[in-house]
Amino acid sequence: MLFSHPILPVVLSRLFRLILLCGHVLNGFKLSYIVPVPKTKEGISKSLSCDDFRGIAISSVLSKVFEYCFLDIFGSLLVCAENQFGFKKGLGCSNAIHTLRQVVDSYVSKGTTVNICSIDLSKAFDKVNHCALFIKLMKRHFPVKLLDIIVNLFTGCLSCVKWDSMYSSMFAITFGVRQGSVLSPILFNVYLNDLANIEV
16 A cells, blocks of 8 residues: 555545445455465475365455454454453463463462363364354444444355465355454454353
8 A cells, every 4th residue: 555556545445435334345355265385394205185284365455455444443342351362462372371370370379279271272263153253243232234244254255275376166165264364363352252251
């Protein structure tokens, strides 16, 4: 946008306003292709299976610009619990470990036993139930017009696999938050937020 023609921000602004008014996202925003990237450098010396690749989803730049604008205006409606550290600016694993260490040290210093339960969330991005996510947004009293946009963004998503210059047939994405999407990490936090609010 920095080096674009001055008319482009005006056109995009009008387009994004129309999306907000109609609650309908362009079909092009829902298309992506997946590039398999090897996880290991041993590919030359051994045969690889699907598990040896990480899929990187490439999606429309315009959809990402729209999602950044959406977050900039409505991000306050998607705020999650303070004790949730993933996908938050300035926070990460080290903050979670520090907090856990403080809690454990506090209980141990009082002579109490501490039991820790951890949950493996590997590949959890790909397993998010769309209806459950929408229900969680409704329980937050998320504005209906904005919810329509989120629902529309997740409905009819198509992707394919790109290998060198070849493309596979398109396939529908019916669950999981969209890879390569700006909103996905935030919506994933919303999806898991009930876990952060559980009181023992």
